[in-house]
Amino acid sequence: MQTSTDRDAYRAAEEKLEALAPATAPDRLSGIADDVLAVAELLDREPRLRRALADGARDGQERAELLRGLLAGKVSDEAVDLAAALATGRWSSPTQLLGGVERLGVAVLLSAANRADELGEVEDELFRFNQVVDGSPQLASVLSDPTTPPERRGKLVSDLLDGKARPVTVRLVRLALAGFGGRGFSASLTRLVELAAAGRDRQVAYVTAAALLTDDEERRLGERLEQMYGRRVSVRVRVDPTVIGGLSVRVGSDLYDGTVLRRLSEARGAMGK
The missing domain is CATH 3.40.30 (Glutaredoxin)
Structure with missing residues (x-):
């Protein structure tokens, strides 16, 4: 469960994004979002790194510099700055830090949709796709089954959505396949709908x-x-x-x-x- 400490740590990066987004083109923001989500994937694969970056015994700037050193030249400078802002904060657990990085990647994607004046449409497309999945037990079973190869599930999503939904929507659905925030597929989509709505207040x-x-x-x-x-x-x-x-x-x-x-x-x- 997220604590007030976690929320404070996330808020620092959120403020950086709020300053960055208005002056950044939607396509550029989408690229930054992919980079931040790549950092989340790295932390998911590397539990030792995750623990080091959430270690409260280390100074926040020390944790940020550790992450900067690992990411320099591999992802965009903007993504490095956003991820470092998260690492500077104090987190209640390594799992909460991972969730914060993943959520920040989603926030950048939603900011890209907002800059393109498409956030309402993205919210609608996510909700409607969730309805389609809920209405088809066979489709829901395939997309929700972690034993089904990710490539197969990803291709199925592409077949269903490419050319019919906005790229940000497709990217978010793919994120839901991986279980956004540790949730199941349908719950991930529901949470993403709510975050898209929150982006429009x-x-x-x-x-x-x-x-x-x-x-x-x-x-x-x-x-x-x-x-x-x-x-x-x-x-x-x-x-x-x-x-x-x-x-x-x-x-x-x-x-x-x-x-x-x-x-x-x-x-x-x-x-x-």
Whole structure:
């Protein structure tokens, strides 16, 4: 679990990214993101290095210089600076440091989409692809199976998305295949949707309905949720005919279940008492 110390360590690198992104072209940011994610892959492969960079007994600048020495000339200077900012911070564990580097790579990718004015579309494409996967047990099984060769799963994603989704979306889906933040594939995609929404200062509301909402219904629901939570909300609708009618809405840990299915279940329970 991430601690306040971890959040402070991540914030230092996040501030560097916030200064870098507005003056950097989207394609350049995408390249920097790939470099940062390559650093995450390195730390994943090298547990001794991970432990050394998270060692609180070492001075933060010493840890940063160790990483700079390893990365110099191998990745972009911007990626080195961002990764070094993370290494300077104090982390609660090597695993949290690895997660911070991986999340920072995602943040740079999302910044690239934002600079290209495509962040909303990337969020939508990630959500829709997750819906496609959830609706196909066979596809979900293949993409979620760590014993299936990564090359096969990656090719399947390319076949499904290349030319149909933005490059940032495809890159994020590939990251989900590897289990972003130690999550399963579907959970990784869900988390990436939420990070994309956060990049637009929005919170995600997951809505389950028996049929698609009309544009007006979705708009009114979004406005109501925004009043409740005091911030903009990205409404994401999943159709499930088994709920019969009504809506189930989840925002963060809050769940509002007003479906007919729930009411029937409660009625059956009451009759059985």
